[in-house]
Each structure stands twice: as structure tokens, then as C-alpha cells.
Amino acid sequence: MSDEEYAMVIDLFSKALETPQSLPEPLVKVNKLMVENIEKMMLFQMNSLKAYLDIGINQMRAAAEINDVKSLQSFYKRQTDIAQTVQQKMLHDAKAMSDLATRFKTEMDGLTKTTLEDVLHKAA
Numbered sequence: 001m002s003d004e005e006y007a008m009v010i011d012l013f014s015k016a017l018e019t020p021q022s023l024p025e026p027l028v029k030v031n032k033l034m035v036e037n038i039e040k041m042m043l044f045q046m047n048s049l050k051a052y053l054d055i056g057i058n059q060m061r062a063a064a065e066i067n068d069v070k071s072l073q074s075f076y077k078r079q080t081d082i083a084q085t086v087q088q089k090m091l092h093d094a095k096a097m098s099d100l101a102t103r104f105k106t107e108m109d110g111l112t113k114t115t116l117e118d119v120l121h122k123a124a
Helices: 004-015 024-065 069-123
Strands: none
Touching: 024 069
């Protein structure tokens, strides 16, 4: 191998092994999409947790106010309404989380499609 060929091979490997100065744009977009989705899910979950905790605390306060048979009966009568409220909230929350996941998948699919089209276009 001549010195010129040797220098070309070394130069080729040096360029291939260089650390890129910036990350590829699709990777940056995926990272941003992931962070946005995690942030939305965490905010939703924190708000849901607060709502469930408020229901529980209100139940404990109501139970602490029981001081006779009449107030005990009233407390037990309200339990059906509270249970229905919690059930409806849980169904709503499950649907909202499913919608978040579906939206994320759609956005990720769109990003993947755009990236593949761009790569295939550049390769052609």
C-alpha cells in the first residue's frame, strides 16, 4: 500500500470515528417528543392523584363528623354516590391516558415516516 493510499484509509477511518458536533435532527425530535409526552403524563397523573386524595380526605372528614346514628346513616347513604363518582373518574382517567398514548403513537409514527422518507429521498 502506498503512502497516499495509507493516508486515504487513515483519513476515512478518522472521519468515520469522529464524534459528530451535533446529534442527528430526528434523534433530537424524538427526544423532545418523549419529554413532552412524559411531562403531559406526569402532570395528568399528579392532578388525578390530587383529586383522589381530596376525595379520601373529604371522606375522612365526613367520617370524623359522625356523632350519632342519624349522621352515621347519612354517611353510609352518601357512600354509593361517592363510589359512583370515583368509578366515573377512574373511567375518565383511563380514557384520558389512552388518548395521551394514542396521540404520542400518532406523533411518533409521523416522525418515523417523515424521517424514513427523508432518508430514502437522500439515498436515491
